[in-house]
Amino acid sequence: MQSDFIERPIGTRDYAGCEMTRKRDIEDRLIREFELWGYQSVETPLFEYAETFARGLHRDEDERLLRLFDREGRTIALRPEMTTPVARVAATLLASETLPLRLCYCAKTYNGRGGRVQGSVEVTQAGVELIGDSGPDADAEIIALMVGSLRETGLTEFRFALGHMGFVQALFSVLPPELRTRLRHALIAKDLVAYDAILASETQSAPAGWLEALRVMPRIRGGVDAIEQARSIAFVEAAQQACDEWQDLLAALSEHEVADVVHLDLGLCLDHEYYTGITIEGYADALGQPIAYGGRYDALLAQFGRQAAATGCVVHVERVLAALDESGCGVPVDRLYYGAGTRPVALAVGRELRRLGHRVAVAGITLEQGVDESGVTDTWTPTDPSGAWACLAAGGTLIASDEEFAVVCQEIVRVLGQEGDLRC
Amino acid sequence: MLTIALAKGRILDATARALASAGYPVPNDLAESRRLILEDDSRDVRYLLAKPVDVPAYVEHGAADLGIVGKDVLHEKQADVHELLDLRFGVCRLVVAGWPHTDVGAVKRVATKYPRFTTDYFRRLGRQIEVIDLQGSVELAPLIGLADCIVDLVETGRTLAENGLTPLAELGTVSARLVANRRSYQLRATEVDAFVEALRQRSGGAAS
Numbered sequence: 001m002q003s004d005f006i007e008r009p010i011g012t013r014d015y016a017g018c019e020m021t022r023k024r025d026i027e028d029r030l031i032r033e034f035e036l037w038g039y040q041s042v043e044t045p046l047f048e049y050a051e052t053f054a055r056g057l058h059r060d061e062d063e064r065l066l067r068l069f070d071r072e073g074r075t076i077a078l079r080p081e082m083t084t085p086v087a088r089v090a091a092t093l094l095a096s097e098t099l100p101l102r103l104c105y106c107a108k109t110y111n112g113r114g115g116r117v118q119g120s121v122e123v124t125q126a127g128v129e130l131i132g133d134s135g136p137d138a139d140a141e142i143i144a145l146m147v148g149s150l151r152e153t154g155l156t157e158f159r160f161a162l163g164h165m166g167f168v169q170a171l172f173s174v175l176p177p178e179l180r181t182r183l184r185h186a187l188i189a190k191d192l193v194a195y196d197a198i199l200a201s202e203t204q205s206a207p208a209g210w211l212e213a214l215r216v217m218p219r220i221r222g223g224v225d226a227i228e229q230a231r232s233i234a235f236v237e238a239a240q241q242a243c244d245e246w247q248d249l250l251a252a253l254s255e256h257e258v259a260d261v262v263h264l265d266l267g268l269c270l271d272h273e274y275y276t277g278i279t280i281e282g283y284a285d286a287l288g289q290p291i292a293y294g295g296r297y298d299a300l301l302a303q304f305g306r307q308a309a310a311t312g313c314v315v316h317v318e319r320v321l322a323a324l325d326e327s328g329c330g331v332p333v334d335r336l337y338y339g340a341g342t343r344p345v346a347l348a349v350g351r352e353l354r355r356l357g358h359r360v361a362v363a364g365i366t367l368e369q370g371v372d373e374s375g376v377t378d379t380w381t382p383t384d385p386s387g388a389w390a391c392l393a394a395g396g397t398l399i400a401s402d403e404e405f406a407v408v409c410q411e412i413v414r415v416l417g418q419e420g421d422l423r424c
Numbered sequence: 425m426l427t428i429a430l431a432k433g434r435i436l437d438a439t440a441r442a443l444a445s446a447g448y449p450v451p452n453d454l455a456e457s458r459r460l461i462l463e464d465d466s467r468d469v470r471y472l473l474a475k476p477v478d479v480p481a482y483v484e485h486g487a488a489d490l491g492i493v494g495k496d497v498l499h500e501k502q503a504d505v506h507e508l509l510d511l512r513f514g515v516c517r518l519v520v521a522g523w524p525h526t527d528v529g530a531v532k533r534v535a536t537k538y539p540r541f542t543t544d545y546f547r548r549l550g551r552q553i554e555v556i557d558l559q560g561s562v563e564l565a566p567l568i569g570l571a572d573c574i575v576d577l578v579e580t581g582r583t584l585a586e587n588g589l590t591p592l593a594e595l596g597t598v599s600a601r602l603v604a605n606r607r608s609y610q611l612r613a614t615e616v617d618a619f620v621e622a623l624r625q626r627s628g629g630a631a632s
Contacts, residue, residue, distance in 0.1 A: 161610045190506040190609075193601060197510075221613050265610065283607040288486020289504070290606055 011121030056084030099132025127314030163268025218267025522573030
């Protein structure tokens with residue numbers, strides 16, 4: 001018989017111990033950095049009406065929603081991402097707040113992954129959204145903030161690729177709509193073989209020079225040189241405009257002193273319909289999969305009744321965790337044990353230790369664990385090896401794992417004793 | 425250093441020839457060798473010899489920067505990788521095959537190593553069929569009545585003929601592809617592009 005109750009649903013996982021400490025630490029550091037840049041935390045429900053997400057997501061992504069029904073029978077879905085709920089909040093709860101709004105979050109998101117067996121269903125996203133600022137300075141702020149936040153987590157080797165949906169759309173503008181969709185899907189799938197094959201089969205759809213430009217476009221990556229290449233194939237005003245924005249963005253990023261960790265990727269096409277301008281994808285050297293993504297989505301807020309340009313980026317916390325060196329795991333937990341009659345002392349010392357910033361667990365030990373009538377034998381040691389430990393025996397004797405911790409505990413006992421808080 | 429995952433089996437010889445003519449020679453005894461990792465220090469590359477179905481996973485997770493694998497495997501695995509180049513070797517037809525005079529539009533059960541291709545193909549025909557997912561010797565299935573027909577790769581068609589089966593319809597052709605890990609495509613762009621270019625010139629020449 002299969003025992004499902006003891007297993008987790010596919011695509012989910014548990015965190016505990018050192019790994020959990022590190023994960024929480026990453027989340028704390030990211031949020032702290034976001035707030036230092038003036039971003040305010042928001043929280044939204046774990047699930048929303050499915051229509052809410054349909055406003056933000058590509059129609060094809062519909063099947064990736066994890067849906068259920070509420071008590072009225074309406075279809076609700078676990079949030080697949082945070083940008084849409086945050087946009088909804090910015091247009092409703094925060095409707096009267098002056099723009100620009102700087103919002104941040106760290107929240108779990110869920111997706112059905114379209115039937116793929118592997119891959120996480122549950123993803124922690126830590127992200128920022130800058131709403132109400134349409135200029136490249138806003139995109140630069142988001143990217144610089146992301147670079148700073150990732151560095152705060154301890155990550156050193158990473159880069160951001162920057163694309164521009166406006167550029168891609170401008171180059172596609174000459175083509176029939178159905179062809180644009182097919183090409184866009186090929187770019188989203190990162191399938192350049194299919195992309196080339198589509199172009200090769202559609203020689204009547206655009207002038208030869210334009211088709212050649214479309215062919216080279218997704219392969220161009222680089223710094224300022226890539227902008228030059230982009231300009232050479234920017235046949236329409238909108239494409240030149242995108243190049244201007246890239247140029248302004250790179251200039252701003254160099255003033256933010258992060259230009260060395262970004263490059264352009266002309267073919268970068270993220271699979272959310274709502275991106276309209278600069279797109280961002282981040283990669284860590286230590287991990288095969290992207291760790292961050294985002295971009296400009298100037299039309300999304302209007303879907304919820306508020307006209308506002310916006311840009312943002314999210315970090316995939318679990319991937320950052322995987323990319324980080326596993327050394328340096330959190331703060332060890334100290335332990336304080338009491339035997340017969342020493343519980344009040346131990347609890348008081350525990351309170352004081354915590355006030356001083358120690359992480360300390362207080363626990364009793366029993367006769368069965370090798371303790372004699374007077375308290376503990378001096379050969380007793382706890383079985384758990386992490387952190388320092390001390391044991392308070394009856395009569396005020398104290399044995400401890402190290403001298404330093406013994407001195408701290410004894411000092412607390414002495415001071416509390418003088419203040420009359422302690423009866424030894 | 426670039427790490428390149430190569431698919432053992434069907435396309436390995438052609439892969440070795442293509443690499444050699446692109447300026448990345450690999451040892452002649454590649455197919456016989458039991459070694460799983462081969463290093464070429466002079467060109468700063470390292471080859472992993474993997475089972476074809478595992479190549480997409482090696483590349484997706486970044487254990488390899490690049491991979492050379494058939495489109496058949498790539499499509500089935502749906503790995504999140506960059507598909508950079510059609511290498512135009514290892515070309516095979518993917519066909520529906522069965523007893524002569526089988527009506528492809530009326531089959532109910534299809535045995536295959538390629539459930540995704542198969543389901544997609546019959547869905548386009550407006551048919552929802554039952555797929556029997558087998559790992560090898562797929563031809564056996566219609567012989568003993570396990571399935572009405574099969575979907576499989578055909579190079580010469582000899583195995584089919586020897587078992588009295590015949591191709592009934594063609595789903596398309598597959599060939600070897602060069603794929604890249606997403607991180608490597610961005611963070612090792614110069615090395616990746618140089619390798620792609622070397623292979624492109626070679627495969628472009630072979631294509632005509």
